[in-house]
Amino acid sequence: MNKSLVALLATGLIAAGQAPAPKPAAPPPPRQSQAGGEATLRTIPDLPKYQNLRFAPLKAIPIPTPESFTLPNGMKVFLLENHELPVISGFALVRTGNLFDPPDKRGLADLTGSVLRSGGTKSKSGDEIDEALENMAASIESGIGENRGSVSFTCLKENAGEVMTIFRDFLSSAEFRQEKVDLATTQARSAIARRNDDPGSIASREFSSILYGRETPYGWTIEYEHIDRIGRQDMVNFYRRYFFPANIMLAVYGDFHSAEMRSQIEKLFAAWDYKQDPVPAYPEFKAKAAPGVYIADRTDVTQTFFEIGHVGGLLRDKDYPALQVAANILGGGFTSRLVRKVRTELGYAYNIGAGWGAGYFSPGLFEMSGSTKSKSTIETLRTIREELEKLRAGEVTAEELKTAKDTVLNSFVFNFDTPAKTLNRLVSYEYYGYPPDFIFQYQKAVERVTRADVMRVAREHLRPENLTIVAVGNAKEFGKPLSELGLPVHPLDLTIPEPKPASGSRGIQQQ
Amino acid sequence: MHFIVVERHDAPVVSFHSYVNAGSVDDPSGETGIAHMFEHMAFKGTEAIGSTNYPAERAALEQVEKVYDRLQQAQRLAADHNGKAMKEQIQALEAELEKAVEKANSFVVPNEYDRIVEANGGVGMNASTGEDSTNYFYSFPSNRIELWFLLESQRFLAPVFREFYKERDVVREERRMRVESSPQGMLLEALLSTAFAAHPYKNMPGGWASDIENFRLSEAVKFYKTYYVPGNITIGIAGDVDPVQAKRLAAKYFGMIPPGPIPPLVRTVEPPQQGEKRVQVIAQTQPYMAVAYKRPDQHSPDDPALDVLAEVLAGGRTGLLYTELVRDKQLALGAFAESTFPGGKYPGLFLFYLIPNRGKTLDENEKACYQIIERLKTKKVEQEVIDRIKTKLRAQLIRKLDSNTGLAAELTSYHVAFGDWRKLFTELEEYNKVTADDVMRVARKYLVAEGRTVAYTSAPAASKDEKQASEGQ
Numbered sequence: 001m002n003k004s005l006v007a008l009l010a011t012g013l014i015a016a017g018q019a020p021a022p023k024p025a026a027p028p029p030p031r032q033s034q035a036g037g038e039a040t041l042r043t044i045p046d047l048p049k050y051q052n053l054r055f056a057p058l059k060a061i062p063i064p065t066p067e068s069f070t071l072p073n074g075m076k077v078f079l080l081e082n083h084e085l086p087v088i089s090g091f092a093l094v095r096t097g098n099l100f101d102p103p104d105k106r107g108l109a110d111l112t113g114s115v116l117r118s119g120g121t122k123s124k125s126g127d128e129i130d131e132a133l134e135n136m137a138a139s140i141e142s143g144i145g146e147n148r149g150s151v152s153f154t155c156l157k158e159n160a161g162e163v164m165t166i167f168r169d170f171l172s173s174a175e176f177r178q179e180k181v182d183l184a185t186t187q188a189r190s191a192i193a194r195r196n197d198d199p200g201s202i203a204s205r206e207f208s209s210i211l212y213g214r215e216t217p218y219g220w221t222i223e224y225e226h227i228d229r230i231g232r233q234d235m236v237n238f239y240r241r242y243f244f245p246a247n248i249m250l251a252v253y254g255d256f257h258s259a260e261m262r263s264q265i266e267k268l269f270a271a272w273d274y275k276q277d278p279v280p281a282y283p284e285f286k287a288k289a290a291p292g293v294y295i296a297d298r299t300d301v302t303q304t305f306f307e308i309g310h311v312g313g314l315l316r317d318k319d320y321p322a323l324q325v326a327a328n329i330l331g332g333g334f335t336s337r338l339v340r341k342v343r344t345e346l347g348y349a350y351n352i353g354a355g356w357g358a359g360y361f362s363p364g365l366f367e368m369s370g371s372t373k374s375k376s377t378i379e380t381l382r383t384i385r386e387e388l389e390k391l392r393a394g395e396v397t398a399e400e401l402k403t404a405k406d407t408v409l410n411s412f413v414f415n416f417d418t419p420a421k422t423l424n425r426l427v428s429y430e431y432y433g434y435p436p437d438f439i440f441q442y443q444k445a446v447e448r449v450t451r452a453d454v455m456r457v458a459r460e461h462l463r464p465e466n467l468t469i470v471a472v473g474n475a476k477e478f479g480k481p482l483s484e485l486g487l488p489v490h491p492l493d494l495t496i497p498e499p500k501p502a503s504g505s506r507g508i509q510q511q
Numbered sequence: 512m513h514f515i516v517v518e519r520h521d522a523p524v525v526s527f528h529s530y531v532n533a534g535s536v537d538d539p540s541g542e543t544g545i546a547h548m549f550e551h552m553a554f555k556g557t558e559a560i561g562s563t564n565y566p567a568e569r570a571a572l573e574q575v576e577k578v579y580d581r582l583q584q585a586q587r588l589a590a591d592h593n594g595k596a597m598k599e600q601i602q603a604l605e606a607e608l609e610k611a612v613e614k615a616n617s618f619v620v621p622n623e624y625d626r627i628v629e630a631n632g633g634v635g636m637n638a639s640t641g642e643d644s645t646n647y648f649y650s651f652p653s654n655r656i657e658l659w660f661l662l663e664s665q666r667f668l669a670p671v672f673r674e675f676y677k678e679r680d681v682v683r684e685e686r687r688m689r690v691e692s693s694p695q696g697m698l699l700e701a702l703l704s705t706a707f708a709a710h711p712y713k714n715m716p717g718g719w720a721s722d723i724e725n726f727r728l729s730e731a732v733k734f735y736k737t738y739y740v741p742g743n744i745t746i747g748i749a750g751d752v753d754p755v756q757a758k759r760l761a762a763k764y765f766g767m768i769p770p771g772p773i774p775p776l777v778r779t780v781e782p783p784q785q786g787e788k789r790v791q792v793i794a795q796t797q798p799y800m801a802v803a804y805k806r807p808d809q810h811s812p813d814d815p816a817l818d819v820l821a822e823v824l825a826g827g828r829t830g831l832l833y834t835e836l837v838r839d840k841q842l843a844l845g846a847f848a849e850s851t852f853p854g855g856k857y858p859g860l861f862l863f864y865l866i867p868n869r870g871k872t873l874d875e876n877e878k879a880c881y882q883i884i885e886r887l888k889t890k891k892v893e894q895e896v897i898d899r900i901k902t903k904l905r906a907q908l909i910r911k912l913d914s915n916t917g918l919a920a921e922l923t924s925y926h927v928a929f930g931d932w933r934k935l936f937t938e939l940e941e942y943n944k945v946t947a948d949d950v951m952r953v954a955r956k957y958l959v960a961e962g963r964t965v966a967y968t969s970a971p972a973a974s975k976d977e978k979q980a981s982e983g984q
Contacts, residue, residue, distance in 0.1 A: 043565075043569065044668060044767070047558055047559040047669055048559075048661055048665075049559055050560065050627060050658060050661050055654045055655055055658070058523050058653070059653070061522065062522065084913075085912060085913055087909065127834075130827070131829055134826070134827050134828065134829050134899050135895075135898075137905065156909075183837075183841060186841050187844055187868070190869040194797045194869075196796075197796040198693060198796075200688070200692065200693065300694075300795045302687045302691040302692055303687040334626075334629065334636075344674065344678075347678070347680030348680070349681070350688055351684075351685075371684070371687070371688050373683075403630045406632070407630055409632075410630065410631055410632025411634050412632070413522065413524055414634050417521075417522040417524045418521075418522070
């Protein structure tokens with residue numbers, strides 16, 4: 001096996017067009033430079049100017065078109081060939097998510113997604129599969145997030161048959177062995193115990209909980225009591241409800257010939273005709289503003305971590321492209337207003353920025369975030385709010401607009417620099433019901449954005465009166481009270497509730 | 512200056528990686544973090560970028576330094592004489608300094624260098640300063656290749672240290688974020704400063720707070736002049752690039768940089784450790800532990816066996832730390848090992864990192880970790896495991912070839928560390944020669960208590976109780 005791998009590696013190298021580096025040319029004699037003192041540098045006359053460079057139009061971007069077809073059992077399949085490296089990868093998208101967690105068993109989807117893999121399949125334990133896969137330098141992983149589940153694999157071409165069979169078994173007959181259920185719930189409890197370990201992560205977690213609502217599956221927190229109620233049968237039931245062929249999209253890409261891969265996949269899934277009712281709609285999200293300052297007091301930090309913002313929108317919103325441009329100007333890159341003001345001019349932050357969050361299916365969050373030393377907390381928060389007001393007060397400059405649009409448009413090619421990116425995006429569009437040319441619609445919309453558009457969407461969608469401010473820091477070192485921000489101040493209690501005494505029922509027992 | 516060019520024409524994009532063979536180990540004493548500070552200055556523009564009037568700006572920057580020199584003199588005298596008499600003079604100089612800085616800033620086009628890169632479609636622009644090296648990297652659409660040559664050569668040829676003292680505050684904030692407000696950051700800092708008595712690996716790359724707060728521009732200039740010479744910089748370019756064109760542009764732009772002597776290596780050699788060291792970090796967190804053993808540098812003949820040993824311990828879902836501590840004994844939420852930490856250029860550490868499960872102690876985890884280590888010293892690892900690791904290392908290499916950014920980074924770092932980018936590939940042959948006996952031998956040789964340093968966190972309340980308990984005895 002090792003030998004053939006060396007050969008494969010060599011093939012990969014040739015395909016990559018490996019060109020040995022030429023020995024560096026003897027440099028032309030250096031220019032005479034003025035002598036400078038220790039503190040100063042020489043001045044170089046006649047430096048070439050970037051303004052004088054002219055760029056040829058970019059070569060056409062080769063955008064591959066995946067082959068797609070639907071199996072008799074209802075599973076939709078996408079195939080994309082790419083022969084650069086001797087590797088085959090793929091993923092299955094499953095319409096499920098932790099939005100379907102029962103309120104008293106929060107964390108069920110996440111645990112199911114984890115034990116799906118570790119618990120093995122009907123024929124092999126997870127531990128046996130771990131060794132088998134690693135002997136082939138392959139991997140299979142699984143997980144369930146907010147509104148999608150996935151099982152993915154990657155392997156060398158020569159092992160694709162074996163690896164894809166195991167992959168199929170995880171989709172159709174995961175076993176959820178009890179020992180791995182116990183392992184996953186133990187780990188989930190440890191994760192709860194450790195959720196306040198890193199002060200930097202507390203702010204974003206609390207920000208998201210407050211804005212999405214602590215009583216909704218979008219914003220609630222998983223506690224020990226919820227984990228204590230989850231048993232093996234809950235996971236098995238969750239899995240059986242959502243993992244059925246008509247509820248799955250399969251994407252495979254890499255070093256294969258589509259016709260062969262198609263017949264391989266048809267054979268692989270021919271016997272799997274398991275059916276379930278269509279998955280219902282996800283619970284709807286209802287935005288609710290929660291203006292105010294929320295402070296988690298930590299006496300052990302020298303910096304305050306903060307998040308400021310409110311609920312954002314969807315990718316398909318008509319104003320999304322203009323909002324992206326607006327948010328870029330406000331806090332998108334190193335050139336943005338927040339970086340210029342808070343970092344470059346004031347020196348108050350290393351980390352500072354803003355983004356307009358937009359989801360495919362449910363709203364993202366508009367957030368301005370960063371961290372600053374305790375003493376400059378109030379001034380930094382105030383400055384950020386002022387910058388938001390300024391963005392709404394008048395039009396951005398023509399230069400700012402151009403930079404923001406150029407940033408999106410000139411880097412557009414990087415959306416297509418690997419076939420995997422193209423495939424991922426197309427499958428996501430299909431999954432969330434977006435048109436396949438959505439990214440080109442976005443590109444055209446960005447091209448059309450005007451200064452007036454930026455001001456209009458900033459006024460309409462960025463709402464200073466609705467700002468939720470979450471700060472994690474050492475309040476007594478702020479120098480000034482948070483109330484100076486002129487908003488109601490709410491302390492955040494980060495205490496982790498202890499598990500309730502065992503009531504005897506630990507999840508549904510084996511049926 | 513050496514260039515490594517890899518053609519990959521699948522998409523019209525290209526990635527660049529500049530590897531400067533100088534890092535925080537080269538920071539002079541009292542100036543820890545200065546390599547990192549220069550890295551920040553490398554984004555501040557050049558004589559031709561970022562100024563409305565460079566000659567006037569240059570004069571203003573020189574004035575800032577003159578006033579700062581006088582201020583430092585006054586502060587120094589005041590410290591000596593414990594003098595209140597100098598207070599007024601110092602205040603006046605501080606006001607003058609502020610004015611001088613304002614004047615210099617009035618010529619600045621803020622963040623112009625970044626703006627040019629971003630507006631031209633540059634992505635992934637950043638830099639990092641480590642113990643051994645400083646790295647600058649980003650990608651452009653391939654019709655902008657010449658722009659990269661211009662921008663990158665000028666920041667190494669004609670950087671302007673503008674907004675230095677404001678950026679010093681930013682760098683100070685970075686330390687607050689990465690170290691002071693992060694229990695795990697504090698733990699690693701304690702580990703390094705305890706494990707090394709003399710070698711500069713004892714300092715985190717960001718430097719110590721008081722050094723950062725007192726950086727002077729001249730110190731960053733001196734570092735730049737010493738270490739940013741062409742022979743100390745290697746550049747990787749991967750993607751839609753024509754090597755002939757690249758060579759022509761390299762000569763045109765980087766050829767302007769005058770050659771200089773290759774800077775010296777660090778002369779301080781870490782003396783042998785005479786026994787285990789332990790350090791406690793009191794922090795508001797659930798417990799963490801880092802266990803580190805002294806190991807030789809990356810040129811040691813034992814280096815490949817140590818890499819394989821780390822894979823035996825912590826590779827994927829079959830590494831011993833995962834299967835025993837995490838999976839079977841359920842002592843740990845996570846348990847990791849790394850063969851080369853914090854760098855490989857000089858003798859360093861073989862690192863273990865333990866994160867106990869809720870209700871499990873550091874003590875239990877530490878003991879279980881040592882049990883694994885002791886077993887590796889007495890019982891040979893099965894051949895199947897060794898074979899699996901070799902297969903994995905090969906496959907990992909194949910995957911590294913899958914991205915322009917990865918290729919540019921790996922090839923430059925291998926070229927610098929081993930004098931030849933081919934080592935990225937020939938290293939596999941060295942791994943192939945590693946036997947189960949070798950793994951046992953290096954475990955016996957290096958994973959020994961005398962060369963061990965253990966750093967761990969304790970919650971504030973518990974450590975207070977402990978103290979009271981020990982005082983009561």
